[in-house]
Amino acid sequence: TRSTRPQRLLAAVQKNATRGDPRSVVRAIDQFCRHKEWAMNVGDEKGCILDSVVSEANPTYVLELGTYCGYSTVRIASLLSPNSKLITVEFNPEYAKIARQVIAWAGLQDKINLVEGASGDLIPKMQEMFGVKTFDLVFLDHWKDRYLPDTKLMEKCGLLRKGSILLADNVICPGTPDYLEYIRNSPQYESQYFKSHLEYTKVEDGLEKSVFLG
Numbered sequence: 001t002r003s004t005r006p007q008r009l010l011a012a013v014q015k016n017a018t019r020g021d022p023r024s025v026v027r028a029i030d031q032f033c034r035h036k037e038w039a040m041n042v043g044d045e046k047g048c049i050l051d052s053v054v055s056e057a058n059p060t061y062v063l064e065l066g067t068y069c070g071y072s073t074v075r076i077a078s079l080l081s082p083n084s085k086l087i088t089v090e091f092n093p094e095y096a097k098i099a100r101q102v103i104a105w106a107g108l109q110d111k112i113n114l115v116e117g118a119s120g121d122l123i124p125k126m127q128e129m130f131g132v133k134t135f136d137l138v139f140l141d142h143w144k145d146r147y148l149p150d151t152k153l154m155e156k157c158g159l160l161r162k163g164s165i166l167l168a169d170n171v172i173c174p175g176t177p178d179y180l181e182y183i184r185n186s187p188q189y190e191s192q193y194f195k196s197h198l199e200y201t202k203v204e205d206g207l208e209k210s211v212f213l214g
């Protein structure tokens with residue numbers, strides 16, 4: 001049977017990237033998506049904004065919601081200090097299977113815990129499963145109608161501390177209107193919009209960075 005797009009993306013990584021070199025994995029995926037087949041990675045333009053937010057935060061514990069093929073997982077983990085951890089949640093088992101291989105090719109499996117399941121089920125278990133107290137940075141890139149309920153759930157579970165950063169992809173395209181309305185009007189957050197474009201296109205999109213004030 002015909003291969004899937006994630007399988008073809010993995011093949012491009014294994015063909016064009018150097019094992020153990022995360023930046024070459026990121027470059028290989030961007031090349032594939034720009035010149036061969038579009039895929040819903042955060043991409044190179046928004047990826048630079050992601051890099052600057054991660055570098056400035058220098059987080060110890062990172063949560064990513066929505067792994068897909070592991071592009072942003074690898075991009076973030078390549079910037080983390082030695083004892084830090086990235087937990088990434090993926091609902092779709094096919095995506096998770098590919099992401100594990102992309103992460104292994106980049107040589108970052110020791111920094112990353114990929115857990116399969118629905119974010120709404122897993123968020124309340126984060127403390128018991130991984131011994132995590134709070135997350136310093138959360139990257140939201142999963143189902144767009146889950147951003148708001150999962151943010152409220154993280155607040156309820158005490159997973160955010162004063163200064164925790166939420167960085168949300170796709171707040172314009174496909175769009176997360178209920179999340180934006182909540183986070184921009186809540187006195188508990190200080191938000192900033194980084195205007196950019198939908199990965200590999202000229203369509204407007206952007207990242208919303210929000211600091212939890214506790």
Ligand SMILES: O=C(CSCCNC(=O)c1cc(-c2ccc(F)cc2)cc(O)c1O)c1ccc(O)c(O)c1
Pocket residue numbers: 040041042065066067068089090091092117118119120141142143144146169170173174198199
């Ligand atoms: O992985 C998922 C769901 S699918 C991936 C979400 N991402 C998108 O849908 C997505 C879509 C687009 C896009 C597509 C078509 C267009 F024409 C324009 C834009 C762009 C993006 O950057 C995206 O991130 C999941 C994980 C954990 C869970 O707990 C759960 O409930 C779900």
Ligand SMILES: [Mg+2]
Pocket residue numbers: 040041042141169170
């Ligand atoms: Mg996205």
